[in-house]
Amino acid sequence: DAGVIQSPRHEVTEMGQEVTLRCKPISGHDYLFWYRQTMMRGLELLIYFNNNVPIDDSGMPEDRFSAKMPNASFSTLKIQPSEPRDSAVYFCASSPRGSAYSNQPQHFGDGTRLSIL
């Protein structure tokens, strides 16, 4: 089975430009997560979806960040306008639905390395 697919793998753009990161979760997984990894802050959860509905976006740093999941097989994370401090590796992960008292492991994509100049 194909894993979580992210695109692009690398993105270099100038400050102020709009950036769109894309994610295709594993088929059949009900949960989708967006993470950001930096040297200073480690791995941080930005937002997660359950059945295409955003459940917790408390990790989204500010209004410049937005995420959507229009269907079960696609999600985007958008930054507009981008700033140099947004430079990081952005990971998407998905997991299947668990029971009420259990959860299933998360599977990560290969990440998008974003550099804002």
Next chain:
Amino acid sequence: GIQVEQSPPDLILQEGANSTLRCNFSDSVNNLQWFHQNPWGQLINLFYIPSGTKQNGRLSATTVATERYSLLYISSSQTTDSGVYFCAVLKFPGNQFYFGTGTSLTVIP
């Protein structure tokens, strides 16, 4: 949120040596995963282990949920084991994983 502490922060091993990585967490958890981030940045699932012991080849993991810690054992280490090992925990009803700061492992030939 839950505090996750990993130790040691850095580890250098000679190829063939064994090691134990530790993950302590500040609250009871419903889920725990170990990941390996390889030198290419990929995050690879190692174990999904909210409690008990699991083994996969040269790697094994034990979680003692009542005492709020988990251990990852690497035996007969190889250079391909190099990278950063993360522990992540989750507590219901939320669905947020809290990651530790990782253990950076370097295996030298």
